[in-house]
Amino acid sequence: MNKQFKRSKTARLIMMVPAAGLVLAGCGEKPVEVQVFNTPDECAAYYNPPAECKAAFAEAKALHPQVAPRYANKQECETDFGIGQCESAPVLAANNTETAPQQSQQSSGFFMPMMMGFMAGQMLNRGGMASAPQQQTASAARSPVPNQPLYKSRDDRSTFRTATNTAVASQPGTTSIRPSAVQPKAGSLARRGGFGAQAARRSSSSFGG
Amino acid sequence: MKRINCNPRPGWKAFAESVGFNFHTFDGEPYWDETAYYQFSLAQIEQDLEDPTEQLHQMALDLVDDIVTSEQKLTQLAIPEPFWDAVLASWRAKEPHLYGRMDFSYNGKGPAKLLELNYDTPTSLFETGFFQWVWLEDMLMRGTLPQGADQFNSLQDKLQQAFSELNLPQPFYFASVTQSIEDKGTVDYLMDIALQAGVNCRYIQLEQLGDIDGQLVDLDGFPIQGLFKLYPWEFMLQEDFASTILTSQTQFIEPLWKCLLSNKGILPLLWQKYQGHPNLLPAFFDDGSSLQPGWLRKPLLSREGANIELLTTEGKRLTQDGPYNDNGYIRQQLAPLPKFDNNYTLIGSWVVGDSAAGIGIREDNSLITKDSSRFVPHIILD
Numbered sequence: 001m002n003k004q005f006k007r008s009k010t011a012r013l014i015m016m017v018p019a020a021g022l023v024l025a026g027c028g029e030k031p032v033e034v035q036v037f038n039t040p041d042e043c044a045a046y047y048n049p050p051a052e053c054k055a056a057f058a059e060a061k062a063l064h065p066q067v068a069p070r071y072a073n074k075q076e077c078e079t080d081f082g083i084g085q086c087e088s089a090p091v092l093a094a095n096n097t098e099t100a101p102q103q104s105q106q107s108s109g110f111f112m113p114m115m116m117g118f119m120a121g122q123m124l125n126r127g128g129m130a131s132a133p134q135q136q137t138a139s140a141a142r143s144p145v146p147n148q149p150l151y152k153s154r155d156d157r158s159t160f161r162t163a164t165n166t167a168v169a170s171q172p173g174t175t176s177i178r179p180s181a182v183q184p185k186a187g188s189l190a191r192r193g194g195f196g197a198q199a200a201r202r203s204s205s206s207f208g209g
Numbered sequence: 210m211k212r213i214n215c216n217p218r219p220g221w222k223a224f225a226e227s228v229g230f231n232f233h234t235f236d237g238e239p240y241w242d243e244t245a246y247y248q249f250s251l252a253q254i255e256q257d258l259e260d261p262t263e264q265l266h267q268m269a270l271d272l273v274d275d276i277v278t279s280e281q282k283l284t285q286l287a288i289p290e291p292f293w294d295a296v297l298a299s300w301r302a303k304e305p306h307l308y309g310r311m312d313f314s315y316n317g318k319g320p321a322k323l324l325e326l327n328y329d330t331p332t333s334l335f336e337t338g339f340f341q342w343v344w345l346e347d348m349l350m351r352g353t354l355p356q357g358a359d360q361f362n363s364l365q366d367k368l369q370q371a372f373s374e375l376n377l378p379q380p381f382y383f384a385s386v387t388q389s390i391e392d393k394g395t396v397d398y399l400m401d402i403a404l405q406a407g408v409n410c411r412y413i414q415l416e417q418l419g420d421i422d423g424q425l426v427d428l429d430g431f432p433i434q435g436l437f438k439l440y441p442w443e444f445m446l447q448e449d450f451a452s453t454i455l456t457s458q459t460q461f462i463e464p465l466w467k468c469l470l471s472n473k474g475i476l477p478l479l480w481q482k483y484q485g486h487p488n489l490l491p492a493f494f495d496d497g498s499s500l501q502p503g504w505l506r507k508p509l510l511s512r513e514g515a516n517i518e519l520l521t522t523e524g525k526r527l528t529q530d531g532p533y534n535d536n537g538y539i540r541q542q543l544a545p546l547p548k549f550d551n552n553y554t555l556i557g558s559w560v561v562g563d564s565a566a567g568i569g570i571r572e573d574n575s576l577i578t579k580d581s582s583r584f585v586p587h588i589i590l591d
Binding site for chain 2 (some may be wrong): 003006007008009010011012013014015016091185186190191192193194195196197198199201202204205206207208209
């Protein structure tokens with residue numbers, strides 16, 4: 001038959017049909033090993049190459065103002081993180097990353113906890129094993145965990161926590177975590193609810209037509 | 210073109226729900242209705258619907274050039290002045306568009322008459338592109354319809370092709386109003402198709418969109434670089450985040466210039482430019498005077514038949530209340546919807562990119578098609 005059809009050749013669904021649905025991330029996620037330290041020197045003391053310790057620390061430090069929780073005033077911040085443990089948060093230019101370094105000098109009026117340590121996701125030599133440069137291949141699978149700053153709350157000074165308040169370790173060294181639990185999120189306070197007011201005002205089953 | 214009664218497939222409701230079609234019944238009344246179907250000849254489809262759809266689409270696009278540079282026309286369409294430059298920039302940058310639907314009054318004979326363009330947030334997409342398609346395949350498989358029966362419905366194929374060619378920023382976000390399960394269904398369907406085209410899709414409730422220093426952000430505070438919003442531009446332009454639209458580095462689908470074509474003011478402008486075109490109805494901006502018999506009045510910005518007033522040639526007045534009474538109106542000559550049995554029938558004709566992509570049929574017991582109007586499938590058979 002030589003006829004050209006006027007309808008789609010196939011119509012399949014892959015997401016709307018639960019039976020054939022995708023495996024969601026998070027199920028069966030494998031924990032990975034990371035290391036946490038108070039300082040780069042402490043990191044090096046755990047038989048990690050000092051240069052890599054410094055680099056991981058620098059990455060975490062750069063991420064710190066972007067992901068640290070923000071507070072409207074110093075008192076609220078110190079309630080969570082302790083007296084003298086908070087600093088003023090810089091302005092972030094979310095839509096202009098190129099000028100961010102200069103602007104980050106400028107205070108936003110918000111406060112954030114000081115960085116108290118860092119997580120190294122893609123170490124290095126295996127902690128505790130000073131063996132030579134390792135057979136680990138050059139770009140050996142980039143760790144699913146970004147290097148990031150860690151914090152300590154006022155009432156629990158021994159526990160390292162991520163910016164989103166996930167406790168990751170109670171002492172320096174190697175620890176095991178699920179990568180999805182420690183993905184950094186932007187700490188700036190976004191204004192929300194700026195769209196949708198008309199929908200609320202005009203009750204309707206649909207805002208299409 | 211005829212209307213043929215038929216038996217619903219046993220168990221179709223359970224099937225509908227299993228594929229996420231949760232709004233097949235609306236306030237206890239059927240929305241998807243397969244107790245009948247419409248049959249067209251191939252010539253009716255190709256000559257009376259497909260070709261005029263593509264032609265009218267090009268005419269409408271040509272009109273955008275005239276509007277973006279005319280303060281008078283932008284004012285007539287009630288586009289807020291602070292956004293004129295942005296609308297112009299969006300058009301000049303050729304920001305790509307995905308889809309639209311035009312509604313026709315057509316009875317199988319003579320030219321289809323364009324009632325309006327739904328070019329910003331058209332819905333009934335899943336019903337047309339997927340559920341109607343499956344209905345035909347089922348009916349063919351059961352032998353209820355003769356082999357060779359076809360359907361004017363390449364909607365899903367064309368959408369998938371469009372998603373694979375649009376080169377969208379990734380991840381690409383889809384947003385709809387939280388309270389509307391119908392809109393969520395439409396967005397789920399589009400996301401499903403986009404996913405099949407290889408797009409990395411994320412859903413966000415429209416009310417959850419965030420703003421950091423003028424940039425739209427997701428729930429984690431990361432910039433949204435691409436956004437499909439099933440929410441009318443005319444609402445967005447008057448809400449708290451309206452100014453964010455001007456500063457955010459975000460590619461919108463539909464693009465901002467589509468607010469010109471989803472506006473009923475496009476109908477008088479089309480008539481001004483192409484007066485006498487066989488698919489157009491005489492239309493004018495409303496001057497507030499009383500309606501003449503055989504005319505109707507509708508708001509510049511409205512949906513689902515809301516706030517329409519019409520006067521039949523016999524002088525019978527029909528009105529439909531609604532929440533869209535806060536802008537100007539247009540008047541349009543009445544092209545009464547054809548009546549099949551006791552049903553008034555409206556044809557929605559889809560455009561994906563710049564191609565005609567199929568039709569969906571809505572039926573109502575009144576001359577005004579509404580969001581509760583039934584969706585009835587169709588076939589092509591000579």
